[in-house]
Amino acid sequence: MKITTVTARVVLLLAGFAALAGGCIMADRVVEIVLNDSTCAGWSENHTSANYTSDAMVDYANELEQILEDEDLSREDIVSAHLVRVSYGVTEFSHTHDWTVSGSVTVRRDDISDGPAVLFDYASLSVEAALGQDLPVPLQAGGVGVVNRALADFIEGGSPVLVFRVVNSGVVPPPSVADPIRFDWLACVHIQVITSMDVEVPDPF
Numbered sequence: 001m002k003i004t005t006v007t008a009r010v011v012l013l014l015a016g017f018a019a020l021a022g023g024c025i026m027a028d029r030v031v032e033i034v035l036n037d038s039t040c041a042g043w044s045e046n047h048t049s050a051n052y053t054s055d056a057m058v059d060y061a062n063e064l065e066q067i068l069e070d071e072d073l074s075r076e077d078i079v080s081a082h083l084v085r086v087s088y089g090v091t092e093f094s095h096t097h098d099w100t101v102s103g104s105v106t107v108r109r110d111d112i113s114d115g116p117a118v119l120f121d122y123a124s125l126s127v128e129a130a131l132g133q134d135l136p137v138p139l140q141a142g143g144v145g146v147v148n149r150a151l152a153d154f155i156e157g158g159s160p161v162l163v164f165r166v167v168n169s170g171v172v173p174p175p176s177v178a179d180p181i182r183f184d185w186l187a188c189v190h191i192q193v194i195t196s197m198d199v200e201v202p203d204p205f
Contacts, residue, residue, distance in 0.1 A: 032194055043186070048176055056163070056164045067193065081191055085190045089130055089185065091185060093131045100125060104120065105118070107147060107162055115143075117140070117143045
């Protein structure tokens with residue numbers, strides 16, 4: 001999980017309030033904090049056919065609990081959470097020639113029945129060109145819905161587990177027993193979590 005937050009800014013803001021407060025009358029206010037989090041699913045592909053599937057399971061509840069724990073927050077502090085984007089990249093590739101692949105990635109819940117639905121499609125993607133990259137993909141509404149419902153269920157106390165499946169339908173040049181397609185890659189789901197906290201600020205009135 002990779003996380004970027006605005007917590008530091010909030011701390012500085014509160015420090016500024018404290019410095020300005022002095023003998024001022026204080027008032028309770030609710031401050032919202034934006035947490036940006038990314039969770040990645042990875043696959044190690046090794047196939048002799050252009051038509052293959054590969055699954056990656058993510059304990060999404062555990063991932064979300066970790067982000068909250070790191071920020072000393074709880075589920076009750078979450079105002080809302082939603083998917084903002086998905087990106088992909090190849091992490092390992094050592095062929096003497098490139099491959100172009102076509103297919104889709106679906107997502108479903110493993111803890112309850114929801115999905116599968118297509119999260120994104122890919123067509124004629126160069127494996128070599130994606131090495132070490134973090135590339136955005138256009139999203140499909142069905143898959144976005146599965147992820148957002150998982151986030152909503154987590155807020156309500158659920159324990160969502162997501163299964164991301166690669167459904168590949170084309171490889172150029174065609175792989176074979178003598179020349180299998182082999183590479184490692186990942187897709188990262190980027191979400192935004194809005195939390196709130198009560199603070200005291202100077203009341204000018």
